[in-house]
Amino acid sequence: MTVDPGRAGEQRRNLAAALKDLRRASGLSGERLAARCSMSQSKISRIETGKILPSVADVQQVINALGVDDGLARELLDLASVANAEYEDVRASVRRGLHLRQRELAALENGADHIRYFLPAMPSGLLQTPEYMRTAMSPPVDPVDGDVSQTITLKIERQAILYDESKRFDFLLTESAVRWKLCAPSVMAVQLDRIASVSRLPNVNVGIIPLSAQVADVPFHTFTVYGTKLVTIELFTGRVVLRDPKDIDHYGRLFDFFHAASPSEGDVRALLEQWSDDFRRSPH
Incomplete structure (x- = not known):
């Protein structure tokens, strides 16, 4: 088959x-x-x-x-x-309207009490500043053909859910995802400050896997675990949605495995502050 x-x-x-x-x-x-x-x-x-x-x-x-x-x-x-799996082509999302994609994500976030984000490539939209968002949504290959400003507005509105203390958010990023110079150094510095600030919320945990950590597996792709309901996997050309409990359990265990390589929250914030200062000292 x-x-x-x-x-x-x-x-x-x-x-x-x-x-x-x-x-x-x-x-x-x-x-x-x-x-x-x-x-x-x-x-x-x-x-x-x-x-x-x-x-x-x-x-x-x-x-x-x-x-x-x-x-x-x-x-x-x-x-x-x-x-129990779905694939959504990114071009289909663009045709339907990028704002609808943001509303779909908001519905997923509202429907789960505990969400785990594994982010080996770049920060989630919930962690991004507007300037970072705009650059991320303007790739040189297959640029987005849609209302970017409207989508950024909706992304910022989605970030309000982080302040809902009835929900728990775990973000796990690699050092590469945090330090990849997607934008100008000044924008990157503010972006790192944003992640450090969010990490201080009582219902949010931010982990970072430093390049110095020895990890016996490879972070192949971004994924998000929405409670016990579903997992989404991000690809260059679209998104895969898995609903089978065995798949959800597998990705939950995978998240926990990678999270074990992250230092304490205090050390994570110290790293973010150090890297933010590095960007501020970078020549423009």
Whole structure:
């Protein structure tokens, strides 16, 4: 089976239909299948009608209860893996409007109590200054064709959520992400000051993996873990969304592994202040 996250919506419908057909072919009622799977009958019904997306573990329980042969079981589990992933092309986001992308991110942030950001390439929008944002949104390759000023306004509005003490935010950056000279030295200095300032909020933790740290793995890409609901992975050309609990758990453990390489918050702020001073002393 070809794994194509771009067809996740279609795969979800196919998965729901396949599970319903198999249950009917077995002669089991939804209630009897639910009992065999240790699920509620209403959950089985919502899975079969496509109202909820079953995890890979849910599908495994159903196929075990139905006695599905190994070949078909592998196909259904592959289908469940694809159905629990989405891919959004960055060009599609631009066509729909960059402001809508900001509203989608705000909805994700509002819907989670604990968010973990792994940032090996650059600071998250929640940590950026307006000047840094503008440069980040004006890449020389495939420049953004949209209302950049409106998007910056919405990004700044999103930052207000950091002051909601009912939520917890963990940001983990690499030294490269913090010190990459995306902007003029004066702008970079203020950007580092911004990160240090946010790190003082009581519900925010900022970690940095220094280049001097020995870490037995490689930070391949940016990802964000939204509570226990989903993970987003950022690519040059788009974004992958994962919803399977096993994937979410994996990225949570990956975050914790990398976070162990970060010094204490006090030491992190000292590094940020040192690097900010370095930028201020840099020739313009």
